[in-house]
Amino acid sequence: MQYDVLVIGGGVGGGSVALNLASRGFKVAIVEERDWGGTTINRGSTPKRALLASAETHFRMTQLVKDVAPLSWSEMASHSAKVVLAANQRYGNNLVNAGITTIEGHATFVNSNTILVHGQRYQAKTIVLATGARPRKLEFPGSQYMEHSASFLKASNLPDKITIVGAGIIAFALASIATEAGTKVTIVQHNRMALRIFDQGLVQTLISRLENAGVVFKFDNTIQNITELSSGSYQVTTNQDQFETKAIYCVAGRVPNTEDLNLSVAGVKFGPLGIKVDERLKTSNPQIFALGDCCDAPVPKLSNYAIYQGKYLGNNLQKPVQFPIKYPTPALTVFSIPKLGQVGISTQKAADKPELEVKTMDIKNWQTYARNGDDLAKLKIIFNKGNQQIVGAEVLSQDADQLVDYLSLLIQQHVSADDLQQQLFAYPSQASDLYGIWQSR
Numbered sequence: 001m002q003y004d005v006l007v008i009g010g011g012v013g014g015g016s017v018a019l020n021l022a023s024r025g026f027k028v029a030i031v032e033e034r035d036w037g038g039t040t041i042n043r044g045s046t047p048k049r050a051l052l053a054s055a056e057t058h059f060r061m062t063q064l065v066k067d068v069a070p071l072s073w074s075e076m077a078s079h080s081a082k083v084v085l086a087a088n089q090r091y092g093n094n095l096v097n098a099g100i101t102t103i104e105g106h107a108t109f110v111n112s113n114t115i116l117v118h119g120q121r122y123q124a125k126t127i128v129l130a131t132g133a134r135p136r137k138l139e140f141p142g143s144q145y146m147e148h149s150a151s152f153l154k155a156s157n158l159p160d161k162i163t164i165v166g167a168g169i170i171a172f173a174l175a176s177i178a179t180e181a182g183t184k185v186t187i188v189q190h191n192r193m194a195l196r197i198f199d200q201g202l203v204q205t206l207i208s209r210l211e212n213a214g215v216v217f218k219f220d221n222t223i224q225n226i227t228e229l230s231s232g233s234y235q236v237t238t239n240q241d242q243f244e245t246k247a248i249y250c251v252a253g254r255v256p257n258t259e260d261l262n263l264s265v266a267g268v269k270f271g272p273l274g275i276k277v278d279e280r281l282k283t284s285n286p287q288i289f290a291l292g293d294c295c296d297a298p299v300p301k302l303s304n305y306a307i308y309q310g311k312y313l314g315n316n317l318q319k320p321v322q323f324p325i326k327y328p329t330p331a332l333t334v335f336s337i338p339k340l341g342q343v344g345i346s347t348q349k350a351a352d353k354p355e356l357e358v359k360t361m362d363i364k365n366w367q368t369y370a371r372n373g374d375d376l377a378k379l380k381i382i383f384n385k386g387n388q389q390i391v392g393a394e395v396l397s398q399d400a401d402q403l404v405d406y407l408s409l410l411i412q413q414h415v416s417a418d419d420l421q422q423q424l425f426a427y428p429s430q431a432s433d434l435y436g437i438w439q440s441r
């Protein structure tokens with residue numbers, strides 16, 4: 001069967017490019033071997049945020065009133081499962097309703113413009129690879145007892161004592177959710193560094209808050225083996241320690257899905273960081289493109305980048321791709337309790353730039369944060385000393401994701417303090433708090 005464009009991978013990256021191209025009249029087919037919506041919808045931010053919805057509401061209540069009833073994991077899990085099922089079905093339906101041919105199965109290349117799925121050949125002049133990534137596996141005796149974030153996120157029961165391996169973005173979200181649900185969490189990190197790219201002062205405050213809530217951090221601990229005990233629990237032995245736990249989730253990074261595609265027959269080069277692409281997302285074969293978590297592009301591997309890359313390719317594929325991809329202001333959030341957000345230039349990068357100044361603002365007394373009892377709320381904002389424009393920020397707050405997005409708009413639009421005074425925000429709202437950034441300087 002012949003198409004204008006074949007997309008391999010039905011996650012948010014593949015879906016984004018397929019929907020964009022279909023809306024322009026291209027004959028598009030998309031292949032998915034597991035579930036429509038990929039990691040984001042089925043095993044990533046959608047279930048994570050659905051579980052977090054209960055966990056953070058519970059946390060907020062405990063900040064404001066006494067005697068809050070404990071959370072029920074089974075209720076949280078069934079809410080999350082409903083949200084995921086609806087999103088997954090909506091995702092598949094959107095593709096079909098857009099006139100895209102959806103093919104279920106594993107795709108491999110036969111040659112540079114032909115793929116094979118369940119013995120059937122499909123051809124296209126242009127192919128887009130959007131095969132995503134999978135959890136990185138660690139190997140040591142007993143490592144087979146470790147599960148991954150996906151099994152945490154779909155667990156119908158959560159044990160009362162769990163271990164998380166890796167102190168990264170996923171770990172802080174899972175630990176926050178589990179702790180709020182009453183589970184005792186231990187995080188094992190092989191060195192001293194948690195959340196490497198974030199402001200380490202804010203990270204330390206977040207660690208202290210989680211420690212006060214009962215999370216045990218074991219830094220400089222490398223797991224040597226795990227043994228199963230007759231009780232059904234596990235004994236974890238590290239280079240420093242030995243302890244019992246009831247489940248172990250390994251969240252020590254992710255690796256791109258580049259194997260089992262027969263990329264070499266298509267002339268597509270790849271390495272450990274993913275499929276090699278140029279600044280137009282073109283692979284080493286000029287008719288094959290790659291985007292999202294499977295590709296080795298110089299941006300974080302996040303849903304928002306995969307979707308943005310999909311839109312870029314969709315906008316440009318009808319003609320030879322003319323313009324290199326230009327990424328907007330980066331914004332990301334660790335969905336912990338409280339959240340940790342980063343936008344634009346980070347405090348670590350600002351430290352090397354004398355033209356920038358970092359101002360730390362204790363925002364807990366600002367209206368939004370005071371009324372929410374958000375006592376740890378802190379904003380580190382990075383200004384250009386010359387024109388006083390905001391170029392970046394790092395935020396610790398229950399609402400860091402929203403503040404980061406407001407700041408992203410200000411940065412992207414080069415908004416100055418004077419420009420902001422021309423806006424009339426609803427009052428008192430988180431947006432109206434923004435005036436405080438200049439007042440507090």
Ligand SMILES: Cc1cc2nc3c(=O)[nH]c(=O)nc-3n(C[C@H](O)[C@H](O)[C@H](O)COP(=O)(O)OP(=O)(O)OC[C@H]3O[C@@H](n4cnc5c(N)ncnc54)[C@H](O)[C@@H]3O)c2cc1C
Nearest residue numbers: 009011012013033038039044107131132292293301302303
């Ligand atoms: C627990 C967790 C939480 C996350 N939270 C966030 C968050 O809050 N915010 C954020 O921005 N990012 C988050 N991420 C990252 C985000 O999920 C990824 O960046 C995003 O899913 C990448 O999209 P993608 O389309 O490139 O890949 P994927 O979503 O992984 O989709 C790739 C698809 O390709 C399919 N596939 C692979 N090989 C083949 C083949 N040969 N044939 C057919 N199909 C194939 C796979 O089955 C998969 O469905 C999170 C990730 C995890 C694991």
Ligand SMILES: NC(=O)c1ccc[n+]([C@@H]2O[C@H](COP(=O)([O-])OP(=O)(O)OC[C@H]3O[C@@H](n4cnc5c(N)ncnc54)[C@H](O)[C@@H]3O)[C@@H](O)[C@H]2O)c1
Nearest residue numbers: 166167168169170171188189190251252253254301333334
């Ligand atoms: N909110 C978001 O935007 C969001 C949320 C979740 C995931 N993601 C994406 O998913 C990716 C994967 O998340 P992640 O948390 O798995 O990765 P990560 O890179 O954020 O963290 C992995 C952690 O594991 C540690 N580690 C590595 N080997 C180890 C070992 N042997 N023992 C103990 N610790 C070890 C690393 O030092 C690091 O701290 C992220 O990089 C990001 O692209 C994004």
